[in-house]
Amino acid sequence: xxxxxxxxxxxxxxxxxxxxxxxxxxxxxxxxxxxxxxxxxxxxxxxxxxxxxxxxxxxxxxxxxxxxxxxxxxxxxxxxxxxxxxxxxxxxxxxxxxxxxxxxxxxxxxxxxxxxxxxxxxxxxxxxxxxxxxxxxxxxxxxxxxxxxxxxxxxxxxxxxxxxxxxxxxxxxxxxxxxxxxxxxxxxxxxxxxxxxxxxxxxxxxxxxxxxxxxxxxxxxxxxxxxxxxxxxxxxxxxxxxxxxxxxxxxxxxxxxxxxxxxxxxxxxxxxxxxxxxxxxxxxxxxxxxxxxxxxxxxxxxxxxxxxxxxxxxxxxxxxxxxxxxxxxxxxxxxxxxxxxxxxxxxxxxxxxxxxxxxxxxxxxxxxxxxxxxxxxxxxxxxxxxxxxxxxxxxxxxxxxxxxxxxxxxxxxxxxxxxxxxxxxxxxxx
Ligand SMILES: [Zn+2]
Numbered sequence: 001x002x003x004x005x006x007x008x009x010x011x012x013x014x015x016x017x018x019x020x021x022x023x024x025x026x027x028x029x030x031x032x033x034x035x036x037x038x039x040x041x042x043x044x045x046x047x048x049x050x051x052x053x054x055x056x057x058x059x060x061x062x063x064x065x066x067x068x069x070x071x072x073x074x075x076x077x078x079x080x081x082x083x084x085x086x087x088x089x090x091x092x093x094x095x096x097x098x099x100x101x102x103x104x105x106x107x108x109x110x111x112x113x114x115x116x117x118x119x120x121x122x123x124x125x126x127x128x129x130x131x132x133x134x135x136x137x138x139x140x141x142x143x144x145x146x147x148x149x150x151x152x153x154x155x156x157x158x159x160x161x162x163x164x165x166x167x168x169x170x171x172x173x174x175x176x177x178x179x180x181x182x183x184x185x186x187x188x189x190x191x192x193x194x195x196x197x198x199x200x201x202x203x204x205x206x207x208x209x210x211x212x213x214x215x216x217x218x219x220x221x222x223x224x225x226x227x228x229x230x231x232x233x234x235x236x237x238x239x240x241x242x243x244x245x246x247x248x249x250x251x252x253x254x255x256x257x258x259x260x261x262x263x264x265x266x267x268x269x270x271x272x273x274x275x276x277x278x279x280x281x282x283x284x285x286x287x288x289x290x291x292x293x294x295x296x297x298x299x300x301x302x303x304x305x306x307x308x309x310x311x312x313x314x315x316x317x318x319x320x321x322x323x324x325x326x327x328x329x330x331x332x333x334x335x336x337x338x339x340x341x342x343x344x345x346x347x348x349x350x351x352x353x354x355x356x357x358x359x360x361x362x363x364x365x366x367x368x369x370x371x372x373x374x375x376x377x378x379x380x381x382x383x384x385x386x387x388x389x390x391x392x393x394x395x396x397x398x399x400x401x402x403x404x405x406x407x408x409x410x411x412x413x414x415x416x417x418x419x420x421x422x423x424x425x426x427x428x429x430x
Contacts, residue, residue, distance in 0.1 A: 002047065003025040005049045008022065015375065021038075024042060025046075030381075032378060054386050054389075056384055057385055058359040060089045064096065065308060070100065070101065071101065081310070083401045087333050089421055091122050091123060092123040092383070094366060097127055102134045103128055104145075108126075121428045130166075136165060143176065156235060157183060158183060182232060184237075189212055196211075196286045200273065211241055211290070214242050215242050231256075234246060234256065237297075237303075239290050243302055246302055258304055260303050263329055265298065278407065278410070303357065304362065306339060306354075306357045311330065311406075313328055336358070383423050389416055
């Protein structure tokens with residue numbers, strides 16, 4: 001079984017590759033890539049596909065999705081989430097453990113992996129809970145969960161409020177060489193808030209979540225990462241102050257990485273003037289100055305990954321008063337078009353850097369590079385996506401493959417169509 005994709009613009013930041021060329025896949029693995037790949041003797045007799053000059057990149061890697069299974073399959077299943085992933089060009093997703101029950105056991109991890117394999121669309125890596133039942137008190141059994149397939153640990157959706165528990169989590173995971181992914185929110189400071197605390201929340205009379213709720217915890221966990229030597233990965237960072245501390249921590253050589261979401265580089269708290277719960281997520285949309293800081297941090301290398309925090313919710317969770325509506329938005333299908341439109345076409349970063357933030361850099365954060373993911377180096381799994389930078393997409397119900405439709409980008413027209421996606425050399429989208 002071999003496939004030769006010709007006439008592509010091959011873009012693989014891990015190899016510093018951005019040139020016209022071909023990709024040769026043999027038995028699900030990259031056999032050759034680049035300007036001379038078509039001349040490889042193994043290309044003889046291969047099925048061929050003319051890419052028509054489109055961009056061929058490694059399949060994207062999302063460090064942060066919520067696929068809701070087990071427990072809330074009405075919002076998303078592992079199968080429908082996988083479909084949304086490949087439609088967005090993602091061939092690898094890392095799934096948060098705040099399912100019902102939470103993924104704090106080998107049984108749940110194995111059940112998730114079984115369902116992901118059955119769906120067979122993308123690679124699925126579970127993230128195990130930091131604490132049993134996400135209760136914030138007793139540590140989960142990291143060693144057995146890692147052996148079962150967990151690639152990181154997080155109580156995402158909730159912070160680990162107890163500093164001693166967080167300290168031990170960073171110590172134990174340091175031995176296992178896996179990251180702790182922190183959802184940074186001081187619950188006492190965020191209280192009952194449901195949007196960013198600032199001039200807009202004050203003018204609307206809405207309860208706010210101050211930037212300090214995130215920043216106080218980022219500060220604490222950087223201190224604990226330094227103290228323990230553990231790898232701290234900071235999820236969905238949203239404020240200028242957090243990014244300033246992360247930049248400084250990295251400059252001092254600490255084992256700290258971070259991700260940002262497309263909605264935090266696309267939107268601000270002004271959107272809440274619509275009182276539409278599609279703009280309600282946690283952390284909330286922040287101020288213009290915070291958005292500018294996110295762009296700056298993406299440009300200067302402070303940010304390691306673009307992650308979606310894909311968080312599906314049904315209409316019944318969202319079509320209620322803003323204070324009681326669920327937090328969260330979907331994001332897999334819109335991530336690349338938003339990255340192209342708002343980061344690349346505006347000149348914040350190059351296309352190659354954008355692809356890097358969706359492939360090689362996130363791969364390194366969770367050590368998925370050790371499995372050959374996030375690159376098209378020969379010998380790697382043939383996970384790739386074909387992107388038409390000029391074709392426009394329209395965000396409507398038909399475009400979204402997720403079971404849920406809680407996107408703040410309804411009606412948006414954006415450049416950057418995912419024409420096709422392949423996992424292990426098999427076409428899974430397009
Ligand atoms: Zn979170």
